[in-house]
Each structure stands twice: as structure tokens, then as C-alpha cells.
Amino acid sequence: MAIQIILLCGLVIFSALAILLRDLIKAALSLAVASLLLGIIFFRLAAPYAAVFEISVVAGLITVLFILTIALTKKGDEITEARLVKLAFPVFLILFLVIDGLVMKSLLQKIPALPSGPESGTFGEVLWKQRTFDLVAQVGVILAGVLAVLALFRKKEEDKDE
Amino acid sequence: MVFSFIVIPLLVAAFLPLVGKFSRKLLPDVLTNAALAFLLFNSILLIKPIFNHGVIVQNLNWLGEKVNLQVALDGFNLFMLFTISLVSLCIALFSIDYLEHYGHKSxxxxxxxxxIAGMNGLVLVPDLFSVYLFLEVAAVASYALVAFGLGYDELEASFKYLMLSVVASAFALxxxxxxxxxxxSLNFQAVAQGLQDLEARLVLGVCVAFFIMGFGLKAALVPFHAWLPDAHPSAPAPISAMLSGLLIKVSGIYALFRIIYSVIGLTPVLSQVLMALGTISMVVAALLALGQKDVKRMLAYSSISQVGYIVLGLALGTPLGIAGALFHLFNHAVAKGLLFLNSGSIQHITGTRNLDELGGLGKVVPVTAGTNLVGALSIAGVPPLAGFWSKLVIIMALIQAREFGYALVAILASILTLWYYLLIQRKAFFGLVAEKWRQVKEAPFWMSAANVVLALVCILAGIFFTPIFKTWISPAAEALARGIQQVLMWGL
Incomplete structure (x- = not known):
């Protein structure tokens, strides 16, 4: 239980750091550490597949992409933020933590234990045979992402007539 | 047949960038409009089987292997599919000419x-997590479409929309x-049954609150509306029409009320909370709309206000209230789609959307002025246009349920709506033609044609109100009014 609490606190702290830190490289690394901690939490909660995806994709691949992108940008575009804007996130975070704590405290004993539902089986079976529609939607999300990149990073073109 | 609503748009979308390499304009125009016309035709064909049987459940096998591709269609989601197909076809027709100056049509x-595939998927899937996923499909595409112009305003609006939309999705998830x-379980039917057997009202209350926050943000209900007046005006006109006409209704209202009615069950407290939210949206947004100078911004506030009417009717929970709200959902999708397309025509013709700079356009661009008047009067609820009937039914349902206060506010908000729409009409189209607008020409053919079709729908749906209400709105309203029993009927 103590390890779990330490991991959860670490997750919240590193997630907050990812937003608060002004240095983008440090922010990206904080996010990677946060998702690494989340991956460990998934392992401890007996969700090894979710943990593998979290660590390999979010902590690994996405961090590499972030750092590559940051390395390709130049200094000089920093925007100075007003003090009020800087304060907004910490205030919101503290408020959220207080409300979250109160709600969870009142819910803690009241959420019934998970009954064994029909949606169980091996990972492959669940993914391909029970959650097939999610794969179709996943294809849709990836397609939308690819098309969004095509649309937003396009060169302005002079459309010629057919 | 039912799967085609998801598969066809996705397939055509996957091939369009390749097609665009060979033909920049003609083939993308033809393919997109043909796909959408097919979906509209398909949804019309399904009206009869749904009217006879009530529900269609389809399972798809993949290469002989049993997989869980299951869709459930009843009166409510068929009604949504038809609305999506009709409005999006008109928007695609409008885009043929409108997109000429943007380029990259494919x-x-x-x-x-x-x-559209995301919206259709969201409407068809009988599973909570799949609802979330298709919500994201539609949302990711819409972020890129809002920013499609690549100007500073577009990118800023898209970023703001993305941030708030992610918060909304997080609450729903x-x-x-x-x-x-x-x-x-995640399946509607199993969850509905499971929740009936559970004694967890407090936890369920928190879940409903999260759903209201999440889907309320998507539907831009006051106080979750801040993103909409920025995002909708910044997008290209066809996308503004799509977002205001369809997306906020599908990813906000449909998702929220399908889950509340068919999975969780509408309680009196929940009904009162949603009615209050709907009424606040209706009034606050109408007042905010009055002060706007930008046509599209005014229309965006009007969308929030009209969504308030729909929520008020749906939250009332009586069969008449639900039917009125659904008819208003359709009327608003058509009329607001028309008005946003018209604002695109105005911008195309004059290069501005500022009401103070416009004036007297009615004499030089009569088609745009005429269609705009039809759309505005329909939303404002002037007889015999379709919007009049839907608002009348909602108000009658409120009186029938002895909610006189809400009925009075709904009537007053309707007067406010008429006021700001007449303001647009007077400032943009009536009066003397300003010197600089004397030489302007009517919008190109496809833009005007799409506007005329939508205006005709507003008029015809008003004239043929009774048969439309009986054959099409009532089955949809009954499917919702049956509540959890409806989902249990699906036999998934």
C-alpha cells in the first residue's frame, strides 16, 4: 500500500511538473517519468499489457518524438506569460486535488467489487474478438491523425485548373 | 447495410489523398458527394424496416471468423443518421465552390x-467505450478542420477547442x-441491467455528473460553452455549419441522452438539473448573441441557445417533450447549417462578416438574402416554417407537464431569438445598398444550390409537419421514451 501511495504521489508530481516546467526538454522528461510510474502502477494492478503499452509507447516513443521535435526548433519564440496565467494551473491543481480527495473519500467504500463479466479472456481474444469495433475506431483515429498532419503541414499551393 | 454508414466514409477518406494526386478538384468533389448521397439514400431505405420492426441489430463476420462487430439501430439513431446524411450532403455540395480558394480539396x-464516419459510428455502437472512441474519431478530424485555413485565428481557435474537448473526453472516459x-461490462444492455441490480446511487450520481460535464462541454451548454464562440466562427464556413449543425448535437446531446435514457435511466432530480442547464443556456446565449457584430459569432451563440431548447425538451422526459426536442434538433441542424453556409456566401461575396460594414445586400444577392431569411425565421420559430412547430411542441409539452415557468422562459427566449435574427437580416440585407456592394454578384452555383435545398427543407418540413412527425419523429421519440426497456429490447 505504501509503495502504491508513493507511486501515485510521484505520478501526480511529475505530471504537474510536465506542465509547470518552462524548459521543454525537462517538461518532456517529466512526462516520461510520469508515464513510467503509471506503467509500474499498471503492472502492480495486474494489467501487464496496459503497462507494456504505456511504457513502450508513451514513456518511450512519444518522448523520443517530443525531444526530436524540440531539438529541431530554435530559440527566440518564447512568449512571456502574465503572472495570473502562471498562477492559474497551480490554483486549479490544488482545487482539483481537494475536490478529488473529498469525492474519492466518500466513494471509497461504496464502489462495489468488480463482478466477473462476460468480457474476459486472453488479451488477443479480447482485442480481436470482443473489442473489434474499437479497432475500427482506432483505424479512424489514426486516419484522422495522418490527414490532420497532411492538412496542417501542407504547403500553400496555387490550385491549377483541371 | 447499416455498417456502410461507418465503412464507406472511412474507405473513401482513405483513398481521397491518393485520388487527389491525379485530380485535384473533380474526382474528390464527385466521390465525396456520391458517398454522402449513398448514405442519405441508405438512411431513407431504412425508415420502413425500422417503422415495421422497431429495432435492427446486425452482426458482421470477418473472413468467416466470428468477431464482435455489432451495431444496433432503432428509431432514435436512424433519425440521427438521416439528419447527419442530409445536412452533410448539402455542406459537401456547398464546398465544391467554396473550397476553390483554400485548395487541397482532397x-x-x-x-x-x-x-462523418466518427459521428455515424458514435450513433450506431451499443457500447460505452466505443462511443468514446468514435467521439475521438470525429473530434480529431474536427480539430484539423477548424484550423484548415492555417491563419492565426484558426490555429488559436483550434487549440482552444482541442484543450477543452480533451477535458470533456477525459470526464466522459x-x-x-x-x-x-x-x-x-461496457455493452449498453449489460450495463443497464447491471446498474439496475446495484445499490450504488452515490457513485452513479458522480458518474452522471461527469457525463454532464463531459458531454455538456461537447454540446457547449452554459456554463461549458466558452470554446464554441471562438471555434465555430474561425473555421471555414462548411465546417462551422458541420460543427454547429451536427457535431455538437451528436457528440454532446445524442451521446448524453442516449446514455441517460437507455443505460442509466432518467430520474426526477436529473431531469430538473438538465432542464435548468438547458434554460440557462437558452437565455444567457440569446442575450450574448444580441451584442455580436460578427455574423458567425452571433450564429455560434445562437447555437448554444437553441441547444438549450433541445436539452429542455429532452430533459422533460415526456413523449411529447422528447418528440418536440428531436424535431427541433433536426430543424436546428438544417437551419443553422443553412445560416452558417449563408455566412460563408456573404464572406465570399463581400469579403467581410462584420454586420456594421454590410447593408442592402438583399437587392444585389436575392438568393442568399432569401435563403438566409428562411433559415433565420425557421430558427426564430415563425409559422409555417419547421422551427415554429418544434418550438410549439416543446412549449406545449412544458405546459402539459405543468412546468409553466420553463414554458414562459422558452417563449421569451424565442422572442429574443427573433430579435437578433431580424438584426442580422436588417443590417446585412435590408436598407440601401452601400456603394461598394453595388457591383457584387450572387454566390457561385453550388453554394447557392446547397442553400436553396436547405431552405426548401425548412419550408417543406413545416408544411408537411404532421406526416413527418407521425412517421419519423414519433418512432425516434418512442425509442427514447421507452428508456432502459429499449436497450433490453435490442437483445444484444
Whole structure:
């Protein structure tokens, strides 16, 4: 239980750091550490597949992409933020933590234990045979992402007539 | 047949960037409009079987292997599919001419079709997590479409929309997670049954609150509306029409009320909370609309106000209230689609959307002025246009349920609506023609044609109100009014 609490606190702290830190490289690394901690939490909660995806994709691949992108940008575009804007996130975070704590405290004993539902089986079976529609939607999300990149990073073109 | 609503737009979207390499304009135009016309035809064909049987459940096998591709169609989601297909076809027709100066038509159409596939998927899937996923499909496509112009305003609006939309999705996902934790299932039917057997009212209350926050943000209900007046005006006109006409209704209202009615069950407290939210949206947004100078910004506030009417009717929970709200949902989708397309025509013709700079356009562009008047009067609820009937039914339902206060506010908000729409009409189209607008020409053919079709729908739906209400709105309203029994009827 103590390890779990330490991991959860670490997750919240590193997630907050990812937003608060002004240095983008440090922010990206904080996010990677946060998702690494989340991956460990998934392992401890007996969700090894979710943990593998979290660590390999979010902590690994996405961090590499972030750092590559940051390395390709130049200094000089920093925007100075007003003090009020800087304060907004910490205030919101503290408020959220207080409300979250109160709600969870009142819910803690009241959420019934998970009954064994029909949606169980091996990972492959669940993914391909029970959650097939999610794969179709996943294809849709990836397609939308690819098309969004095509649309937003396009060169302005002079459309010629057919 | 039912799967085609998801598969066809996705397939066409996947091929469009390749097609765009060979033909920049003609083929993308033809393919997109043909796909959408097919979907509209398909949804019309399904009206009879749904009228006879009530529900269609389809399972798809993949290469002989049994997989879980299951869709459930009843009166409510068929009604949504038809509305999506009709309005999006008109918007695609409008885009043929409107997109000429943007370029990259194939990419635009591809994103447009992915957004439609996402909305159709959301409407058809009988599963909470799949609802969330298709919500994201439509949302990711819409972020890119809002920013499609690549100007500073577009990018800023898209970023703001993305940030708030992610918060909305997070709330919905959190609620879905807790429900899965309680019931061990995500399927509508199993969750509905599971929740009936559980004694967890407090937890369920928190879940509903999260759903209202999440889907309320998507539907831009006051106080979750801040993103909409920025995002909708900044987008290209066809996308503004799509977002205001369809997306906020599908990813906000449909998702929220399908889950509340068919999975969780509408309680009196929940009904009162939603009615209050609907009424606040209706009044606050109408007052905010009055002060706007930008046509599209005024229309965006009007969307929030009209969504308030729909929520008020749906939250009332009586069969008449639900039917009125659904008819208003259709009327608003058509009329607001028309008005946003018209604002695109105005900008195309004059190069501005500022009401103070416009004036007297009615004499030089009569088609745009005429169609705009039809759309405005329909939303404002002037007889015999379609919007009049839907508002009348909602108000009658409120009086029938002895909610006189809400009925009075609905009437007053309707007067406010008429006021700001007449303001647009007077400032843009009536009066003397300003010197600089004397030489302007009517919008190109496809833009005007799309506007005329939507205006005709507003008029015809008003004139043929009774048969439309009986054959099409009532089955949809009955499907919702049956509540959890409806989902249990699906026999998934």
C-alpha cells in the first residue's frame, strides 16, 4: 500500500511538473517519468499489457518524438506569460486535488467489487474478438491523425485548373 | 447495410489523398458527394424496416471468423443518421465552390468524411467505450478542420477547442471507467441491467455528473460553452455549419441522452438539473448573441441557445417533450447549417462578416438574402416554417407537464431569438445598398444550390409537419421514451 501511495504521489508530481516546467526538454522528461510510474502502477494492478503499452509507447516513443521535435526548433519564440496565467494551473491543481480527495473519500467504500463479466479472456481474444469495433475506431483515429498532419503541414499551393 | 454508414466514409477518406494526386478538384468533389448521397439514400431505405420492426441489430463476420462487430439501430439513431446524411450532403455540395480558394480539396474532404464516419459510428455502437472512441474519431478530424485555413485565428481557435474537448473526453472516459468498474461490462444492455441490480446511487450520481460535464462541454451548454464562440466562427464556413449543425448535437446531446435514457435511466432530480442547464443556456446565449457584430459569432451563440431548447425538451422526459426536442434538433441542424453556409456566401461575396460594414445586400444577392431569411425565421420559430412547430411542441409539452415557468422562459427566449435574427437580416440585407456592394454578384452555383435545398427543407418540413412527425419523429421519440426497456429490447 505504501509503495502504491508513493507511486501515485510521484505520478501526480511529475505530471504537474510536465506542465509547470518552462524548459521543454525537462517538461518532456517529466512526462516520461510520469508515464513510467503509471506503467509500474499498471503492472502492480495486474494489467501487464496496459503497462507494456504505456511504457513502450508513451514513456518511450512519444518522448523520443517530443525531444526530436524540440531539438529541431530554435530559440527566440518564447512568449512571456502574465503572472495570473502562471498562477492559474497551480490554483486549479490544488482545487482539483481537494475536490478529488473529498469525492474519492466518500466513494471509497461504496464502489462495489468488480463482478466477473462476460468480457474476459486472453488479451488477443479480447482485442480481436470482443473489442473489434474499437479497432475500427482506432483505424479512424489514426486516419484522422495522418490527414490532420497532411492538412496542417501542407504547403500553400496555387490550385491549377483541371 | 447499416455498417456502410461507418465503412464507406472511412474507405473513401482513405483513398481521397491518393485520388487527389491525379485530380485535384473533380474526382474528390464527385466521390465525396456520391458517398454522402449513398448514405442519405441508405438512411431513407431504412425508415420502413425500422417503422415495421422497431429495432435492427446486425452482426458482421470477418473472413468467416466470428468477431464482435455489432451495431444496433432503432428509431432514435436512424433519425440521427438521416439528419447527419442530409445536412452533410448539402455542406459537401456547398464546398465544391467554396473550397476553390483554400485548395487541397482532397485532404479537406477526407477529414470531412472521417468526421462523418466518427459521428455515424458514435450513433450506431451499443457500447460505452466505443462511443468514446468514435467521439475521438470525429473530434480529431474536427480539430484539423477548424484550423484548415492555417491563419492565426484558426490555429488559436483550434487549440482552444482541442484543450477543452480533451477535458470533456477525459470526464466522459472517467465516468465510463467507473461504470465498467461497477458492472464489469461496457455493452449498453449489460450495463443497464447491471446498474439496475446495484445499490450504488452515490457513485452513479458522480458518474452522471461527469457525463454532464463531459458531454455538456461537447454540446457547449452554459456554463461549458466558452470554446464554441471562438471555434465555430474561425473555421471555414462548411465546417462551422458541420460543427454547429451536427457535431455538437451528436457528440454532446445524442451521446448524453442516449446514455441517460437507455443505460442509466432518467430520474426526477436529473431531469430538473438538465432542464435548468438547458434554460440557462437558452437565455444567457440569446442575450450574448444580441451584442455580436460578427455574423458567425452571433450564429455560434445562437447555437448554444437553441441547444438549450433541445436539452429542455429532452430533459422533460415526456413523449411529447422528447418528440418536440428531436424535431427541433433536426430543424436546428438544417437551419443553422443553412445560416452558417449563408455566412460563408456573404464572406465570399463581400469579403467581410462584420454586420456594421454590410447593408442592402438583399437587392444585389436575392438568393442568399432569401435563403438566409428562411433559415433565420425557421430558427426564430415563425409559422409555417419547421422551427415554429418544434418550438410549439416543446412549449406545449412544458405546459402539459405543468412546468409553466420553463414554458414562459422558452417563449421569451424565442422572442429574443427573433430579435437578433431580424438584426442580422436588417443590417446585412435590408436598407440601401452601400456603394461598394453595388457591383457584387450572387454566390457561385453550388453554394447557392446547397442553400436553396436547405431552405426548401425548412419550408417543406413545416408544411408537411404532421406526416413527418407521425412517421419519423414519433418512432425516434418512442425509442427514447421507452428508456432502459429499449436497450433490453435490442437483445444484444
Amino acid at each position: 485532404t479537406f474532404y477526407a477529414l470531412f468524411l472521417v468526421m 472517467l465516468s465510463i471507467t467507473v461504470i465498467f468498474g461497477m458492472t464489469g
